[in-house]
Amino acid sequence: MNCKICSKLLQEYLEDNISEDLMNELNNHLKECERCAIFFRTYSLTVTLSRQVETPCCVSPEKIQRLTLLLYERLFSK
Amino acid sequence: MKDNIEKLSVAALVSQIKHGDAEAMEEIVKRFSNKVYNLAFHLTRDASAAEEIMQEVFLTVISKIHTLTNEAYFATWLYRVTTNAAYGFLRKEKKFSDQTSVEDMNNESTVTYDWSTLPDDVLLSEESRTVLRDSIDTLPETMRTVVIMKDVEGLKNEDIAQALGLTVPAVKSRLHRGRTILREILSDYFRKYSDPSGEFI
Numbered sequence: 001m002n003c004k005i006c007s008k009l010l011q012e013y014l015e016d017n018i019s020e021d022l023m024n025e026l027n028n029h030l031k032e033c034e035r036c037a038i039f040f041r042t043y044s045l046t047v048t049l050s051r052q053v054e055t056p057c058c059v060s061p062e063k064i065q066r067l068t069l070l071l072y073e074r075l076f077s078k
Numbered sequence: 079m080k081d082n083i084e085k086l087s088v089a090a091l092v093s094q095i096k097h098g099d100a101e102a103m104e105e106i107v108k109r110f111s112n113k114v115y116n117l118a119f120h121l122t123r124d125a126s127a128a129e130e131i132m133q134e135v136f137l138t139v140i141s142k143i144h145t146l147t148n149e150a151y152f153a154t155w156l157y158r159v160t161t162n163a164a165y166g167f168l169r170k171e172k173k174f175s176d177q178t179s180v181e182d183m184n185n186e187s188t189v190t191y192d193w194s195t196l197p198d199d200v201l202l203s204e205e206s207r208t209v210l211r212d213s214i215d216t217l218p219e220t221m222r223t224v225v226i227m228k229d230v231e232g233l234k235n236e237d238i239a240q241a242l243g244l245t246v247p248a249v250k251s252r253l254h255r256g257r258t259i260l261r262e263i264l265s266d267y268f269r270k271y272s273d274p275s276g277e278f279i
Contacts, residue, residue: 041194046261050229
């Protein structure tokens, strides 16, 4: 395995989408190539951190109620 | 009756709405309003715009629900209408960005700095979250939407592809390029925590 293939497999690895054989090859490459290993770790961590980007708070029940009422009036009350 | 409706699949609810069932409509709003709002908020970074978009999206999809031939595609249709409405808002506000050039971000030194070993209080600090949030905002639009839908909102590649009218490989490619840019920005940011004698290879 070379660095180019390794970087292409990264995404599939994160999706849990690669076969056991390929996974072993990938792990062997990562043991030998520090550059790929660092890329791999920091890329994976970037994905993990993106998941932690604050999500806005939930829509309040009152707003959901208002929306439901609006939809009802405009589309269901005819 | 209420218990039953909560157990129904989205496709079944959509089918009931087509027959004029207001209770099914209410359940759909309950299940998807936060998702629509969050996606709109992440794309626009504007709470009142996200609220307006949410209202507009539900009015559109519920009024046109008869045109949806395959009920199973309701969610992806909803996301598509949401992203289109958010783009519409950004265009109107002239916030449609394409600031970051991928070529500009190809900095070799960031590949060799291993910031994954930094402690969690640094990685998860409010400041680093802000850096990441702002970096997502500056991604070229095509990548930003995919990164938000996949990595922030947790949608599946197939659903994103369907919602944006792209192929799955196109989604993956945009995602990979977007993540690579974000990784490089974070590498630059976390460099200030590095020990010049030991952290660089």
